[in-house]
Every structure is written in structure tokens, then in C-alpha cells.
Amino acid sequence: MVAQSPVADLVQEEEFPGPKVSTPEEVLRYSIDTGGGIYHAIGSAAMGPNDDDVVDSRLRVRGVSGLRVIDASVFRQQPSGNTAAPTMALAWRAADLIEQGE
Numbered sequence: 001m002v003a004q005s006p007v008a009d010l011v012q013e014e015e016f017p018g019p020k021v022s023t024p025e026e027v028l029r030y031s032i033d034t035g036g037g038i039y040h041a042i043g044s045a046a047m048g049p050n051d052d053d054v055v056d057s058r059l060r061v062r063g064v065s066g067l068r069v070i071d072a073s074v075f076r077q078q079p080s081g082n083t084a085a086p087t088m089a090l091a092w093r094a095a096d097l098i099e100q101g102e
């Protein structure tokens with residue numbers, strides 16, 4: 001997009017990833033080589049409907065009674081924005097579930 005006029009007329013030089021990275025394969029390779037988690041890790045105890053998903057839709061750990069996971073680790077996918085607000089929303093939802101006693 002930035003390489004197209006009229007924006008391109010304002011660009012002197014592309015610093016990164018640089019003009020040599022343009023095909024989808026090159027972009028993927030660049031992302032793998034240089035990308036980082038930027039401190040928003042999620043998903044290590046992902047919620048889901050299957051027997052091998054760590055928690056169910058009510059945040060209960062499968063195979064362990066009386067235990068829930070209530071943090072960003074239950075997210076299945078990275079939110080497209082920051083993670084703190086979804087984590088707080090999750091906590092509010094979890095409080096309701098616990099209050100309901102299920």
C-alpha cells in the first residue's frame with residue numbers, strides 16, 4: 001500500500017522489512033526470523049469442546065474437580081488488540097460462573 005502513489009511519493013526509504021521482502025513466502029520467513037511474542041502470551045491452557053482441550057466453556061479443568069483456570073492462558077486465539085482487557089472480561093465472566101456454582 002505504501003509503495004503506491006500518492007503515499008509512495010512521501011517515502012524516501014523502507015527501513016524494514018526492506019524492499020527484498022515482498023512475496024508471501026518472504027514475508028512469512030521474515031516474520032518467523034524476526035517476530036516476537038511482545039509479552040502477550042496466551043493459549044497454554046486453551047478452552048475448547050474437545051477432550052484434550054484443557055478447560056471447558058465454563059473454565060473448568062477437565063479431569064480435575066473444583067479447579068478452574070481464569071487467565072489469558074485459556075484464550076484459543078490471540079486477540080487482535082491487547083490482552084489485558086479481554087483477561088479482565090474473562091475474570092468478570094468467571095466470577096459469574098463461580099457465583100452460579102457450576
Ligand SMILES: Cc1cc2nc3c(=O)[nH]c(=O)nc-3n(C[C@H](O)[C@H](O)[C@H](O)COP(=O)(O)OP(=O)(O)OC[C@H]3O[C@@H](n4cnc5c(N)ncnc54)[C@H](O)[C@@H]3O)c2cc1C
Binds near residue numbers: 038041071072073084
Ligand atoms: C511488559 C508488558 C507490557 C504489557 N502491556 C500491555 C498493555 O499495554 N495492554 C494490555 O492490554 N496488555 C499488556 N500486557 C499483557 C497483559 O499484561 C497480560 O496479557 C495479562 O496481564 C495476562 O493476565 P494473566 O492473568 O493471564 O497473567 P498475569 O497478569 O501474568 O498474572 C499471573 C499471576 O500469577 C502469579 N503466579 C505465577 N505463578 C504462580 C504460582 N506458582 N503460584 C501463585 N501465583 C503465581 C503471578 O505472580 C501473577 O500475579 C503487557 C504485558 C507485559 C509483560
